[in-house]
Amino acid sequence: MVGIDEVARRAGVSTATVSRALSGRGHVSDAARERVEAAVRSLGYVASASASSLASGRTRNIGVLLPFLDRWFFSMVLSGIAGALMRRGYDITLYSLTADRAERDTIFATFLRRQRVDGVIAISLELDEAETDRLLALDLPVVAIGGPSPRLTTLAIDEAGMARRATEHLIGLGHHAIAHIGAGHDFDLDFRIPTRRREGFEKALADAGIPARSTRHELADFTIAGGFAAATRLLGTPLGRPTAIFAASDEMAIGALLAARELGIRVPQDLSVVGIDGHELGGFFRLTTVDQFPLRQGERAAEAILAAVAGRDAVTPPPAPEALAYDLVVRGTTGPFDRGAPG
Known part of the structure; x- marks a missing residue:
């Protein structure tokens, strides 16, 4: 097995320099670091985890x-x-x-x-x-x-902010009969994500002056199958059918798309659908979503x-929370409200 001494000889530096270069502790010139890294690659050297831990005080x-x-x-x-x-x-x-x-x-x-x-x-x-x-x-x-x-x-x-952004997109397209597929208390655990997303949805409606009676809510379980079942309940009869659905996850939104296809409802001509997450299947389904990366x-x-x-070693209080980025990605599942469409 290749040892640190051989790496040092190949790089033309001391074993202490090799140790500093590999651990990141202590000053090493850029030139010396490059020679050490080249020697490590050419020799196939792998540092011993236990030895590194003892030397640096870290487990890596x-x-x-x-x-x-x-x-x-x-x-x-x-x-x-x-x-x-x-x-x-x-x-x-x-x-x-x-x-x-x-x-x-x-x-x-x-x-x-x-x-x-x-x-x-x-x-x-x-x-x-x-x-x-x-x-x-x-x-x-x-x-x-x-x-x-x-x-x-x-x-x-910002869970509520993401939901508000998705709902505002639908409202901006002229939709007022917007349904929400969310989750029940069984999923409303850490940080109450389903509740916060529903709050963002309702806040966007209230800001737009859309009365609560024009919206419907169905519960699901953050899965495609759950979204399919919830959307089937929403779309099963023409009477009171929504023109748009905001789902609290992309997987539930994809389930809604599959339900619409099963019922012969055109997307986005008859129904617009938007989700949250940025799921890898979103591009395949051309799903409009709020990507949280x-x-x-x-x-x-x-x-x-x-x-x-x-x-x-620096004693400092926790910094203010850092806001993570999100962005609306508009694809093919949302479109302008068509007054001639059924619903």
Whole structure:
């Protein structure tokens, strides 16, 4: 196995310089760093994780807390985190934090306290005061995606703002009979995302002077199948049929498109549909959506945690929440209200 001494000889530098270049700790000239990196590539050298940890006091590993492993949004955020960390030579350890209180207590009381990570990223988790206390007691940098989390460094997304933007797009096209497909209390957990999206929807209607009686709401489960079932209930009879649907996720919006196709309802001539997320299937279905760039969210979280790890000796209060970007992407599922269309 190639050792650090051989890398140093190939690069023409000391082993201490190699160590500083690979760990990122201490000054190394650009020329020396380039020679070390070239030597590492040519020799196929891989630093020992345990040795690096002992030398630097770091594990080069980041813990990630998330509520679901099998949902598209979380997998995309996680992909962004993992890719950004890998490019910086960091590993990742996942902790699935369900609603089960005993499981959550075990993760905070046992796994995280083993000090096998240099920092923690929490994705869309509303941590209670006791859990936040336990995280902060680890004396590790913590970055939260979601929010607000006033005691933590937070990357916040404006859930109500995204919903308002989607609804305003439909109103701007002349739609007043706008239905909403959302979710019930079973999904209204961390940060009340379904409720906040419905609030944004209702705020846009109120600002436009559209009475509540002209809108309908159906509940689903943030899946394509759930959106299909909810849209079928909304569109099943011509009487009172909406001319537009705002779905609280792209997967439910895609389900609505499939229901419209099944019922022979033309999109966007008879029905406009808009979602939220920026799902990878959105382009295939030509879905108008509010893209919240989940891959970029993960990359930004990784950047933030690595910056916090590098500056962990500085004692500073958590900064104000950083607002994450979102943008309306108009495709083929929304169009002007046609007064001659059925509904």
